[in-house]
Amino acid sequence: MEQLYTVNQLAEELGITPRALRFYEVKGLLAPNRVGNNRVYTKRDRARLKLILRGKRLGFSLAEIREYLDLYNVDGGVEQQRNLLKRVQKRLKDLAQQREDLEATVCELKEIEVQVSTSLADRSPGKDA
Amino acid sequence: MEQLYTVNQLAEELGITPRALRFYEVKGLLAPNRVGNNRVYTKRDRARLKLILRGKRLGFSLAEIREYLDLYNVDGGVEQQRNLLKRVQKRLKDLAQQREDLEATVCELKEIEVQVSTSLADRSPGKDA
DNA sequence: CAGACCGTTGACGAAGACGTAAAGGGAAGC
DNA sequence: GCTTCCCTTTACGTCTTCGTCAACGGTCTG
Structure with missing residues (x-):
């Protein structure tokens, strides 16, 4: 029912690289679920990611965006x-x-x-x- | 007659470090006159610098700001x-x-x-x- | 079962924007 | 003349934001 994404899928859809997605996770901006060892992103994750990207377009650093998401x-x-x-x-x-x-x-x-x-x-x- | 500044003066006035000012010069964003070996900034330099800082607040890189100034x-x-x-x-x-x-x-x-x-x-x- | 794909972690690299330490020149005060 | 202070250049360090291998595991297909 609920739309789910792999790293590659979500990355491609939003025009960024999987590497960036994983990096945002390390930096605490995203926390996707895992199925086994693999990341699975929900619509909520996707929405959060869009906020991240908007923050970037506004010139904020990832640290600032993290605060912003809080x-x-x-x-x-x-x-x-x-x-x-x-x-x-x-x-x-x-x-x-x-x-x-x-x-x-x-x-x-x-x-x-x-x-x-x-x-x-x-x-x-x-x-x- | 015309207001002049040293690196430190101008830096302090605009709330940045002298290091940053020199760095902008290396990057071709500023080109202050010299008196002997020392940098001397004019009002024009100051105005240009304010444009630089505004660009930074908008999240642009120094390279982009350079283009912008052009x-x-x-x-x-x-x-x-x-x-x-x-x-x-x-x-x-x-x-x-x-x-x-x-x-x-x-x-x-x-x-x-x-x-x-x-x-x-x-x-x-x-x-x- | 081999190969083709996804996906994972880890390490190293790189560019941008400075910070900071090192070493020295010139002028000003005592 | 010596210290103090401001300024200089050079060089190396640092933090951010990923890119780029490298080496590995799982699954599906032929």
């Missing part, structure tokens, strides 16, 4: 939840900074784009007509 | 400008993807924040009153 463990006592809340809020703050950086960079690149575009249009007029 | 060289022949335009547009595309990832992550974290907050509020009612 934020999804909403269980725990009051003290733990307070702690979790703090970490979530810090992460949100970091992401806000990152968004600022992103917007600023996009703005500047768009300016350059316009500049270069018009410069090109001026040099070879009529090409756009 | 995008600011709007001079050059038509062929070069066409090339530049392409690179700018590719970079913008990458950043768009990154923005998507960013928004998705922020959304999820905010959900968690609400979840944990209300959970805490429920457990200790009246604390908020």
